[in-house]
Amino acid sequence: xxxHPHRHPTAPRDWVDGHVDRWQPVLxxxxxxxxxxxxxxxxxxxxxxxxxxxxVAEHGLHKHEFDTLHVLxxxxxxxxxxxxxxxxxxxxxxxxxxxxxLERRGYISRTPSTEDRRKVDIVLTDAGRAAWHEALDVxxxxxxxxxxxxxxxxRRTLSDLLRKVMLVQEAxx
Amino acid sequence: xxxHPHRHPTAPRDWVDGHVDRWQPVLxxxxxxxxxxxxxxxxxxxxxxxxxxxxVAEHGLHKHEFDTLHVLxxxxxxxxxxxxxxxxxxxxxxxxxxxxxLERRGYISRTPSTEDRRKVDIVLTDAGRAAWHEALDVxxxxxxxxxxxxxxxxRRTLSDLLRKVMLVQEAxx
DNA sequence: GCACTGTATTTCGGTGACGAAATTTCGGCA
DNA sequence: TGCCGAAATTTCGTCACCGAAATACAGTGC
Numbered sequence: 274x275x276x277h278p279h280r281h282p283t284a285p286r287d288w289v290d291g292h293v294d295r296w297q298p299v300l301x302x303x304x305x306x307x308x309x310x311x312x313x314x315x316x317x318x319x320x321x322x323x324x325x326x327x328x329v330a331e332h333g334l335h336k337h338e339f340d341t342l343h344v345l346x347x348x349x350x351x352x353x354x355x356x357x358x359x360x361x362x363x364x365x366x367x368x369x370x371x372x373x374x375l376e377r378r379g380y381i382s383r384t385p386s387t388e389d390r391r392k393v394d395i396v397l398t399d400a401g402r403a404a405w406h407e408a409l410d411v412x413x414x415x416x417x418x419x420x421x422x423x424x425x426x427x428r429r430t431l432s433d434l435l436r437k438v439m440l441v442q443e444a445x446x
Numbered sequence: 447x448x449x450h451p452h453r454h455p456t457a458p459r460d461w462v463d464g465h466v467d468r469w470q471p472v473l474x475x476x477x478x479x480x481x482x483x484x485x486x487x488x489x490x491x492x493x494x495x496x497x498x499x500x501x502v503a504e505h506g507l508h509k510h511e512f513d514t515l516h517v518l519x520x521x522x523x524x525x526x527x528x529x530x531x532x533x534x535x536x537x538x539x540x541x542x543x544x545x546x547x548l549e550r551r552g553y554i555s556r557t558p559s560t561e562d563r564r565k566v567d568i569v570l571t572d573a574g575r576a577a578w579h580e581a582l583d584v585x586x587x588x589x590x591x592x593x594x595x596x597x598x599x600x601r602r603t604l605s606d607l608l609r610k611v612m613l614v615q616e617a618x619x
Numbered sequence: 620g621c622a623c624t625g626t627a628t629t630t631c632g633g634t635g636a637c638g639a640a641a642t643t644t645c646g647g648c649a
Numbered sequence: 650t651g652c653c654g655a656a657a658t659t660t661c662g663t664c665a666c667c668g669a670a671a672t673a674c675a676g677t678g679c
Contacts, residue, residue, distance in 0.1 A: 317611060337666095354629095355628080365629080419615055434603065435483055438486075442592055562644080566658070
């Protein structure tokens with residue numbers, strides 16, 4: 274039977290339900306709810322990423338450019354490359370590449386730090402702040418469209434359940 | 447006040463709670479539960495990806511290689527590139543690249559389909575199936591460790607809420 | 620002052636992913 | 650039959666990312 278045993282037989286099914294059904298005979302030890310939740314998170318995150326890419330493109334930015342400006346703005350407009358490395362979860366080499374591109378476009382400035390000369394001071398320029406701010410409202414619109422189907426209580430339940438999982442991850446293994 | 451207004455004041459807080467608090471003054475229109483849920487999904491997905499990458503590496507595979515073999519095995523060991531394209535959410539060009547690498551390693555075979563000559567029959571070889579099977583039990587262990595903190599009912603609730611969101615995404619804009 | 624260890628950043632070489640365009644084949648329709 | 654739009658796959662050019670090594674500097678111990 275392809276139906277989830279505890280759901281209403283006519284409840285709408287998404288792509289992942291079919292995915293889980295296909296795997297059930299191959300890997301019977303699979304928990305349908307764990308597999309379903311993880312797979313849905315993966316696909317939702319990927320979808321939101323694509324939409325953001327496409328949305329900020331209308332403002333002349335790429336997703337990774339916007340993300341970089343975003344964390345920079347979140348830090349008050351000035352930071353060191355190593356700060357961005359942790360916030361963006363990037364390899365050091367990748368930060369350099371992003372900053373070079375943003376500097377060429379005039380969105381940030383890079384000056385050697387006087388206080389610690391290993392460091393580099395990254396400052397968001399006025400142009401950079403303007404670009405970030407223009408693209409800002411596009412981001413989050415899709416998140417609201419998708420999660421908007423949930424009631425306020427459901428949204429809080431979702432967030433709370435995910436927090437519970439996050440805490441296990443943060444505690445480490 | 448940094449506390450979420452409806453949660454118990456001493457409830458444990460994860461990294462995302464702090465993240466939301468930091469952005470709240472900058473972007474007051476932000477819904478904490480939407481932002482929290484989305485951010486947590488993003489970080490959980492990235493974490494699971496890293497663990498999977500590291501886990502299958504012990505068996506001489508990369509994450510994207512394992513994922514490809516996994517989907518192929520899930521379809522009974524034979525499929526067309528376009529099947530993988532949808533299952534893996536990839537651009538057509540990326541599928542070709544992955545298949546070429548797997549073919550070089552002897553894990554799959556590619557033969558032009560006789561029935562529809564636009565298509566290509568991809569078949570999992572014995573070596574490919576063995577590689578997949580060896581790495582298999584590593585994958586999913588972390589998912590169970592993390593989502594295992596939730597009760598059976600909570601897991602189903604989580605999966606159901608995410609399905610509700612997925613259906614909106616699948617319906618399109 | 621000098622060696623040593625650790626940190627910050629960049630450079631280099633290589634790989635995977637993507638969009639766009641080309642190629643081959645299918646399926647319908649005149 | 651012969652054409653034509655659609656579908657499946659590959660090729661091509663480009664780009665961001667990563668790991669590892671290189672460079673430059675800071676801080677500590679002697």
